[in-house]
Amino acid sequence: MMMDDARLFAALAQCFGPVDQSEWERTTSDDEWQALIARLRMLLQQPDAFGAVEAPLLRAHRAVPLQEFLSSREVDALFAPPSFAEKQSFAARHFTGGLPESALPIESLYVEWTNDPKRSPFARQKGLYSADTALYMRDLIADLGLELPESLAAYPDHLSLELDMVSVLLEAGRTDDARQLFLERSAWLTAYRLKLVALGEEALFYLALIDVLLGVRAQLEADEGCELESA
Amino acid sequence: MTETTITRRSFLAASAGVAAVAATSGFVGFSAWEAEQAHAAGEKKAVHSLCNSCSSKCGFTAYVGEDGRFTEMVGDPDHPYCDGTLCARGYGYASIAWSEDRLTDPLKKNDQGKFEAISWDQALSEIAEKTNAIIASDGPQSLIMIQDPRPSGSFYTKRFMNALGSANVYTHGVSCNMSKNSGMTQAIGAADFTADVANANMIMFLGRSYADGIRPSSLHQLRDAKANGVHIVIVDPRQNASCLYADEWVPIKPGTDLALILAMAHVLIKDGKYDADYIANYTVGFEDWAQRVQEYTPEWAAEITGIPAETIERLANEMWEAAPKACIEQGWRAAFGCAHQNSGETARALCLFNTLLGCWGIEGGAYFPASASAGKLTDPKFAAPAAPAEKIIGQAEYPVSSGGMGVSTFALSTIPEGRVKGVFFYQSNCVAGYSNPAQLSEFVQAAELSVAIDVQMTETCQACQYVLPDTSYLERLEVPEFVGGKIPVVSLRDRVLEKIHPNTKPVDEIFTELANACGVGQYFQFTIDELADAQLQTIGLSLDELREKGTITFPEKALKYGLKTTWNTADKKVHFTSDACVAAGFPASPGWLEPLVMPGEGQFRLVGGKQAIHTHTQTANIEPLMAITKMYGLERIWMNADVAASMGIEDGDEVEVSSDTHTGRTRVKVTQRIEPTSIYLPSHYGCSVPEQRTAYNVGLRQMDFVPFHIEPGYGGTMSQETLVTVKKVGA
Ligand code: SF4
Numbered sequence: 001m002m003m004d005d006a007r008l009f010a011a012l013a014q015c016f017g018p019v020d021q022s023e024w025e026r027t028t029s030d031d032e033w034q035a036l037i038a039r040l041r042m043l044l045q046q047p048d049a050f051g052a053v054e055a056p057l058l059r060a061h062r063a064v065p066l067q068e069f070l071s072s073r074e075v076d077a078l079f080a081p082p083s084f085a086e087k088q089s090f091a092a093r094h095f096t097g098g099l100p101e102s103a104l105p106i107e108s109l110y111v112e113w114t115n116d117p118k119r120s121p122f123a124r125q126k127g128l129y130s131a132d133t134a135l136y137m138r139d140l141i142a143d144l145g146l147e148l149p150e151s152l153a154a155y156p157d158h159l160s161l162e163l164d165m166v167s168v169l170l171e172a173g174r175t176d177d178a179r180q181l182f183l184e185r186s187a188w189l190t191a192y193r194l195k196l197v198a199l200g201e202e203a204l205f206y207l208a209l210i211d212v213l214l215g216v217r218a219q220l221e222a223d224e225g226c227e228l229e230s231a
Numbered sequence: 232m233t234e235t236t237i238t239r240r241s242f243l244a245a246s247a248g249v250a251a252v253a254a255t256s257g258f259v260g261f262s263a264w265e266a267e268q269a270h271a272a273g274e275k276k277a278v279h280s281l282c283n284s285c286s287s288k289c290g291f292t293a294y295v296g297e298d299g300r301f302t303e304m305v306g307d308p309d310h311p312y313c314d315g316t317l318c319a320r321g322y323g324y325a326s327i328a329w330s331e332d333r334l335t336d337p338l339k340k341n342d343q344g345k346f347e348a349i350s351w352d353q354a355l356s357e358i359a360e361k362t363n364a365i366i367a368s369d370g371p372q373s374l375i376m377i378q379d380p381r382p383s384g385s386f387y388t389k390r391f392m393n394a395l396g397s398a399n400v401y402t403h404g405v406s407c408n409m410s411k412n413s414g415m416t417q418a419i420g421a422a423d424f425t426a427d428v429a430n431a432n433m434i435m436f437l438g439r440s441y442a443d444g445i446r447p448s449s450l451h452q453l454r455d456a457k458a459n460g461v462h463i464v465i466v467d468p469r470q471n472a473s474c475l476y477a478d479e480w481v482p483i484k485p486g487t488d489l490a491l492i493l494a495m496a497h498v499l500i501k502d503g504k505y506d507a508d509y510i511a512n513y514t515v516g517f518e519d520w521a522q523r524v525q526e527y528t529p530e531w532a533a534e535i536t537g538i539p540a541e542t543i544e545r546l547a548n549e550m551w552e553a554a555p556k557a558c559i560e561q562g563w564r565a566a567f568g569c570a571h572q573n574s575g576e577t578a579r580a581l582c583l584f585n586t587l588l589g590c591w592g593i594e595g596g597a598y599f600p601a602s603a604s605a606g607k608l609t610d611p612k613f614a615a616p617a618a619p620a621e622k623i624i625g626q627a628e629y630p631v632s633s634g635g636m637g638v639s640t641f642a643l644s645t646i647p648e649g650r651v652k653g654v655f656f657y658q659s660n661c662v663a664g665y666s667n668p669a670q671l672s673e674f675v676q677a678a679e680l681s682v683a684i685d686v687q688m689t690e691t692c693q694a695c696q697y698v699l700p701d702t703s704y705l706e707r708l709e710v711p712e713f714v715g716g717k718i719p720v721v722s723l724r725d726r727v728l729e730k731i732h733p734n735t736k737p738v739d740e741i742f743t744e745l746a747n748a749c750g751v752g753q754y755f756q757f758t759i760d761e762l763a764d765a766q767l768q769t770i771g772l773s774l775d776e777l778r779e780k781g782t783i784t785f786p787e788k789a790l791k792y793g794l795k796t797t798w799n800t801a802d803k804k805v806h807f808t809s810d811a812c813v814a815a816g817f818p819a820s821p822g823w824l825e826p827l828v829m830p831g832e833g834q835f836r837l838v839g840g841k842q843a844i845h846t847h848t849q850t851a852n853i854e855p856l857m858a859i860t861k862m863y864g865l866e867r868i869w870m871n872a873d874v875a876a877s878m879g880i881e882d883g884d885e886v887e888v889s890s891d892t893h894t895g896r897t898r899v900k901v902t903q904r905i906e907p908t909s910i911y912l913p914s915h916y917g918c919s920v921p922e923q924r925t926a927y928n929v930g931l932r933q934m935d936f937v938p939f940h941i942e943p944g945y946g947g948t949m950s951q952e953t954l955v956t957v958k959k960v961g962a
Contacts (some may be wrong), residue, residue: 089347097333097336098332098337098687113329115265116268127330128326129331132268137856143259154730164241165243167243171252173253
C-alpha cells in the first residue's frame, strides 16, 4: 500500500496530538504504519518526491536510509508505535505543562516570543506560550478558511497543527507552499529533540519521529540548495 | 490539553473543505507575516485590572492589541496603593501568564511520587470523595484551607470551607504581619494604622522599608516627606534602600526593637513628656506601664540594642518635640510582623508609645484610613452557608493571635496526630515560606488529602497529592476589591487576556465545581459576573460601570483628620494593659521579652527582608526580574565589613552558612551597611522546585535555616529566631 505525503503528515500529526483510541489504532495498524515508514524512507532519499501525487519511481540508492538519521534504538522504537494506553500515559507525564519532564511539542516554547520590541515588553524572551509563531499559525489557519480544533485552539503552533497544515496544503495541491511551511516550521525541532533526549528510553518513539522529520528537512534543504545551484 | 480530549482524524482538514484551501489565493510565509505585523496599526482595547505580584494589588489599565497581547500597563492614578505608578515587579510579573512553567492540567501524584495529568472529572470526583470521607469519619473541622488573600480567593475559599462545615480558613499571616496585627489589636482594637508620613514633623521606621517592600503610594509619601523636610529616622540592622530618603540610619541588633521602644517610653514618661489629657480621657492602664518602664533606662537598652544611650534619649526627645505630628510607623512584616518571640509585644508597645505622643487621627500623626464596602446581598441565590460554631484550630492555643489570619503552621502541625486530615491550599506557597520547609512538607505529606491550586509548581504543590491549575490573574474576573485610604475606592480585576490554557480554570469555577462535587453546590449557584454585579448594585454601581472605569472613588467617605477618641475595644479606650495578654502569659502592659535566641561567639542572627524587585518567593521564577538579581548579584548574603575582615572574608567570596537545621553555600556581599551581629539573607531565593526553571537553585532560602517553632500567644513564625555561622569555602 502506498501512502501519499498528505496522509503521511496527517498521521505524523496524530502522533503528537490528542486523538481517540480508534483513530490511533487505525493509524498504527500494521499496514498503515508500514506504509508510513515506507513513505518516510522515500522522503529521506528522494526529497524531490515531497508532495508527489503519483507514486514516483523508487530511486532508492540505500537500503537502510533510516539508520542514517536514527540510532538503532530509535529505529526499533519507530517500528513499534505505542499502544493507545502507552501514548496516553506518555502524554499525561510529558505533554502537560509545568513539570520538570514536560516536553510539550509547541513551537512557541523554543523560539523568541517576538523579535519586534514594539509588539511586546517581553520581546526576545524565550519559553513563553503564544509567541509570534502561534499568532502566525492562527492567522494562516484563519486565512485559509480553516478552523482551529478546540482541543488545540490555545496552541496554534503545536507540532500537530503544523504537520497537519503541511498535510492540508499538500492535499490541496499546494506543494510549494507545503514545502515552505514545513521548512519554516520545523527549525525549532532541533531544540525540541533535546527535551526528548533528556527523557531517555520512554521518549524514543517520539525522538525517532522528530529525527526523521529533521532528516526530511535536511534533505529538502539540500534539494533546495541543488535547485538554486542549477538555476 | 490532555489525551482525554477526542478530536478528528485530521486536526484541520475536516473543519473546512480542502477545496476551499486550494481556492484561496494567499499563502503567506512567516517573514511576510512578520513584516505585515510591524506595520499593522490595529485598535487597542483598554482593560482595567489589578496587579497580583504582591498583596497591594495595584490598579492598572492594560492596552490590549488585536493580537491578544498587551503592550502597555499604566498604573491607575485613583488607586490608593499605586497612585499612578506600578513597580518593576508589577510589569515583570505579567509574563507569568505566558510562562512555560504554567501548569496546564489537573495533576495527581502517581505511585512513584511523580505527577501525571488527569481530567477535571477525575480530579474533582476523587477530591470530593476523600473530602466527604474525612467529614464522615472525623468531622469538617479536620479540614483546613490556607490561602494568600486575593479578592475572589478570600470569598470562595471561605464559602467553600464554611459550606463543608469547617471554620478553618487561614491566610499567610503567620509569616507576614500576624504578630504585629495581633499585638496592635490588644492595644488599640485595630490591627493597623497609617503613619501620615508626608505631613509629619518626624517619623521613625522600625525595620520597614518602603523602598524595598514597595507599595508605590508609600514610596511617594516618603519622597514627599523628604521634600517637605520631615525628620526621617530608620532603625534597622541593615541600611535599607529607604535610607536614601532618611536623615538618620540607626543600626539596631535584630529582635531588640521592643527594648528601644520601652527605653524611649521611659525617657518621656520620666520627664512627664506625654499627652496627659489624652491618656487621662481615652486610655486605661497607663500607670501600670509607667511603673513598668521605670527600669528600662536608655543605658539598659543600649546594652541590648547596640544603640548608644544618648541616641535613644535624643530620639525620644525629638519625637516628643515633633508630636503630635510624629509617630513610630506601623511596620508590616520586617522587624516585628512575625520575626521574633517578642514581635506581638513589640507591636503593642509601639501603639502605646504613639499614644504618649497624642498623634492618633491628627494630620501628620497616625490615622486610620477611610473605608467603603459592599452591602449585604439579599438575593437568596447568594445565601451564604451558616458560619461554623467552632473556632479556627489554633485560636485556643494562641489566644491573642488574629483569628482572621489564623495560626496555619499550628494547624498543619496537628496532621501527624490526626486532628487535621485534609488540607487545601489556594495560591499559597506555605511550604517554602511559612516556617521550616522540610518540616512543613512532612506535615502536608502526612495528610490523607492534600490539594494545591496554583499557576505554577511550588514547594507546596510538590508536597500535595493533587494540584489544580489556576488561570493567571490576567485571565480572570474577580470580585470587586474595596480599598481604604484617604479616599476609599472600589476597583476591579478584570480579564485582560483570553484564557491561555483551555484546561485551567479561574478560582471561582474551581471552588464552584469542587462544591458541586462535594454536594454543597447550593451555595454556589451564580457566576462570578453575577456576584460582582450584585455586590456593586448594593452601593448603586454596576459591574459594567466598574469595568469601564477600573477604579471608582468615594470622595464623600474621604478621611477627615481629627483626634481619635473612641476605639474598637470593649470600653472604647486605648489599652495600656490587656487582660487577654495576661491570660496568654504576658504582663498586663508590655515589658522586656528577650528574643528566643541570642548570638554567642562566632554566631550571627539571620535576618530576611525584601528587595524592590521581588515578592517573597513568588517572583523569583520571573525571568526579567531574576535577570536583575543576577546582574547585580542580589542573591548574596550581607556581612558587616569589619567582621568579614576579621574572618578573612572578602566581597564576592563563596561562603557556607549553617544553622541547626540547614547548611548551604552562596556568595557574600561585604558591606558597612549592616550591623555586626547580623547576616542578611534576601527572602526570595533558594527555590527547590526544578519546575521553576528560572528560580531553581539560585541562592539560599531563609526559612531552611529556621527551625519549626511558633511565637507563644501571638502565633507568628519567628522567622528571625535562628542563629547561623558563616565560613569561607575552602578556608
Ligand atoms: S506594589 Fe508593585 S508588585 Fe505590588 S501590586 Fe503594586 S505594582 Fe504590583
